[in-house]
Amino acid sequence: MGTVGMTWNDQTWGFPLVEGSEGEVGLDLTRLRERTGLVALDPALVNTAPCTSSITFLDGERGILHYRGIPIEEFASVERPDFVEVAWHLIFGRLPRRDELEAFQTCLEENASLPEGFLHLLEGFPVDATPMAMLSATFASLACFRQQGLDPHAGHPESAPGSHARWRIQGQSFEAEACRLLSRGRTLAAWVHRKCLGLGFIPPEPGLRYAAGLLHMLFARPPEGFQVDPVLEDALNLLLIVHADHAQSCSTTAVRVVGSSLADLETSCAAGISALGGTRHGRTNVAVLEMLEDLLREGRSARECLELVRRKGSGLRLMGFGHRIYKNLDPRARLLKACAQRVADHLQVPDPFLDLAREIEEMALEDPYFIERRLYPNVDFYSGIIMRSLGIPTGMFPVLFAIARLPGWIAHWRELQEEPGMRIVRPRQIYTGPIRTHYVPLSQR
Numbered sequence: 217m218g219t220v221g222m223t224w225n226d227q228t229w230g231f232p233l234v235e236g237s238e239g240e241v242g243l244d245l246t247r248l249r250e251r252t253g254l255v256a257l258d259p260a261l262v263n264t265a266p267c268t269s270s271i272t273f274l275d276g277e278r279g280i281l282h283y284r285g286i287p288i289e290e291f292a293s294v295e296r297p298d299f300v301e302v303a304w305h306l307i308f309g310r311l312p313r314r315d316e317l318e319a320f321q322t323c324l325e326e327n328a329s330l331p332e333g334f335l336h337l338l339e340g341f342p343v344d345a346t347p348m349a350m351l352s353a354t355f356a357s358l359a360c361f362r363q364q365g366l367d368p369h370a371g372h373p374e375s376a377p378g379s380h381a382r383w384r385i386q387g388q389s390f391e392a393e394a395c396r397l398l399s400r401g402r403t404l405a406a407w408v409h410r411k412c413l414g415l416g417f418i419p420p421e422p423g424l425r426y427a428a429g430l431l432h433m434l435f436a437r438p439p440e441g442f443q444v445d446p447v448l449e450d451a452l453n454l455l456l457i458v459h460a461d462h463a464q465s466c467s468t469t470a471v472r473v474v475g476s477s478l479a480d481l482e483t484s485c486a487a488g489i490s491a492l493g494g495t496r497h498g499r500t501n502v503a504v505l506e507m508l509e510d511l512l513r514e515g516r517s518a519r520e521c522l523e524l525v526r527r528k529g530s531g532l533r534l535m536g537f538g539h540r541i542y543k544n545l546d547p548r549a550r551l552l553k554a555c556a557q558r559v560a561d562h563l564q565v566p567d568p569f570l571d572l573a574r575e576i577e578e579m580a581l582e583d584p585y586f587i588e589r590r591l592y593p594n595v596d597f598y599s600g601i602i603m604r605s606l607g608i609p610t611g612m613f614p615v616l617f618a619i620a621r622l623p624g625w626i627a628h629w630r631e632l633q634e635e636p637g638m639r640i641v642r643p644r645q646i647y648t649g650p651i652r653t654h655y656v657p658l659s660q661r
Contacts, residue, residue: 217232217233217234217235217241218232218233219231219232219233220233220243222252224252224254227252229251229252231243231244231245231247231248232244234268236268236273237270237273238273238275242265249644255644255645255646257646261469262540265464266464266469266472266641267464267472267632267635269463269464269628269631270284270309270631271283271284271306271461271463271624271627271628271631272284272306272461272462272463272624273285273463274462274463274541274542276539276541276542276543276544277543277544278544279542279544279545279546279547279592280547281462281546281547281548283302283305283306283460283461284305284306284309284310286305286311287547288457288458288547288548288551289547289550289551291457292454292457292458292551296450296453297450297453297454297457298425298453299426299427299453299456299457299460299620300317300320300321300324300425300426301317302456302457302460302623303398303460303622303623304316304317304320306460306461306623306624306626306627307394307623307626307627307630308391320391320395321425321426323391323392323395323396323399324395324398324399324426325399325420325422325423327395327396327399327400328399328400328402328403328419328420328429329403329419329420330400330403330404330407331361333357333360333361334354334357334361334404334407335417337353337354337357338350338354338407338408338411338417339411341353341411343414346493346611347408347409347412347611347612347614347615348489348492348493348498348614348615348618349493350408350411351404351405351408351489351615351618352486352489352490352493354404354408355401355404355482355485355486355489356482356483356486358396358397358400358404358482359480359482359483362393362396362480362482390630393481394481394626394630397481397482397485397622397626398426398622398623398626399420401485401618401619401622402420402426402429402430402433402619403420403433405430405612405615405616405618405619406430406433406434407433408612408615409434409608409609409612409615410433410434412609412611412612415437416438418433418436418438420432420433421433421436424444425449425453426453426456427449427450427452427453427456428444428449430452430619431444431448431449431452431606432444434607434608435607445562447558447559447562448559448562448605448606451555451558451559451602451605451606452606454551454552454555455552455555455599455602455603455616455620456616456619456620457620458548458551458552458595458599458620459548459595459599459617459620459621460620460621460623460624461621461623461624461627461628462621462624465497466491466492466494466496466497467488467489467491467492467497467498467621467625468488468621468624468625468628469491470487470488470490470491471484471485471487471488471625471628471629472484472628472629472632472641473487473641474487475628475629475632475633476632476638476639476640476641477640477641478640481626481629484625484629485622485625485626485629488618488621488625489618492614492617492618492621493614498613498614498617498618499613499614500535500536500594500596501536501596501597501599501600501603501613502600502610502613502614503535503536503596504535504536504573504596504597504600504601505569505600505601505604505610506535507532507533507534507535507536508569508572508573508601509569511572512568512569512572517575518572518575518576518578518579519579521534521572521576522534522576522579522580522583522585522586525585526585534576534580534591535596535597536593536594536596536597536598537580537586537591537592537593537594537597538589538590538591538592538594539592539594542592542594543590543592544590544592545592545593546592546593546594546595548594548595549592549593549594549595549597549598552595552597552598552599552602553574553577553593553597553598555598555602556570556573556598556601556602556605557570557574559602559605559606560605563605567601567605569601569604570598570601570605573597573598573601577593577597580593599613600613603616
């Protein structure tokens with residue numbers, strides 16, 4: 217496809233260009249240090265593609281998000297959105313046949329229960345432990361309870377020194393491992409919620425779909441019966457689907473970095489959960505709700521909100537607007553806006569949070585200040601509103617996000633392990649510390 221020339225210290229090198237299947241063009245710097253002695257400095261990896269991937273394509277300029285070629289809108293357009301179908305598609309690279317989907321759903325149901333040891337583990341956490349901290353700790357513990365017969369890496373040691381070292385994944389074993397992780401992750405999330413509320417843990421209800429089973433474990437209060445509302449189930453399904461993967465996000469990069477050390481799947485995903493627990497990643501929808509709550513409490517209108525945002529020194533940021541990647545409307549935001557309205561109409565309860573959010577969006581999309589800065593609603597602007605309508609407390613928002621992102625993390629971990637010549641991630645740095653100094657004995661300091 218051509219090369220890009222680089223000249224330094226009277227020498228010139230050519231570095232090849234690579235093109236993705238959607239026309240993205242990148243500069244291959246794999247041999248930069250080997251050939252020039254230089255390294256590339258790119259804080260936060262803003263301009264760096266650490267890998268090639270066939271899982272998710274997103275184009276922030278045009279507001280496009282595809283899961284293995286399928287637009288995200290198509291998964292939401294079916295009569296009953298199905299997170300499990302999307303999970304299979306992301307993990308295994310294609311849509312499942314009916315028999316495959318049914319078998320996978322059966323596998324999910326059979327693996328939903330947790331070993332008794334998890335009860336003691338959860339009960340041992342302090343009453344004020346955060347949901348994400350508990351989820352991360354317990355998720356990593358899943359590796360302790362893995363059946364060795366289903367270990368996707370059993371019997372495949374590292375290859376000889378100097379050659380490509382990786383695990384070779386056997387199809388059936390990996391499918392069982394992925395299924396167990398998705399199912400037990402859901403149960404863990406529900407039990408973390410119940411632990412926070414001081415409620416007893418309840419087992420998964422047989423016969424329920426993935427999202428319905430999650431709602432049941434979250435909100436059932438035995439001995440009273442609990443019927444899952446199909447409209448709310450569909451809303452949760454959509455929330456899970458739109459969060460299932462988003463290319464090389466902070467948490468996905470964490471999964472791939474840890475996975476490159478040949479860490480197991482559970483440990484790698486636990487690293488993703490830890491990254492997602494940070495306020496810059498998995499908690500933005502909480503900040504949106506807090507902003508809306510403040511505006512409502514102070515009696516401020518959408519117009520007053522935008523005026524404050526435009527005014528320097530006001531201290532008000534419009535949370536849920538703008539995105540590192542999207543410079544157009546986030547397609548997930550469109551889907552969740554419509555979903556939030558469907559839920560509100562179904563519940564027939566006034567939702568001042570949704571009303572104010574819609575007013576803010578409508579006015580901002582016609583305001584030159586936001587248009588010129590290409591600030592549009594992102595997925596977080598409406599996701600928290602939906603979770604609030606479902607009765608999910610804000611502390612559980614990132615937990616649900618983590619469960620939704622599991623298929624993407626599993627898919628990326630698998631893709632990494634199958635990559636020819638995969639190496640452990642080991643970045644360089646530009647050292648800026650003191651030049652050589654000398655040790656001074658303690659008595660002379």
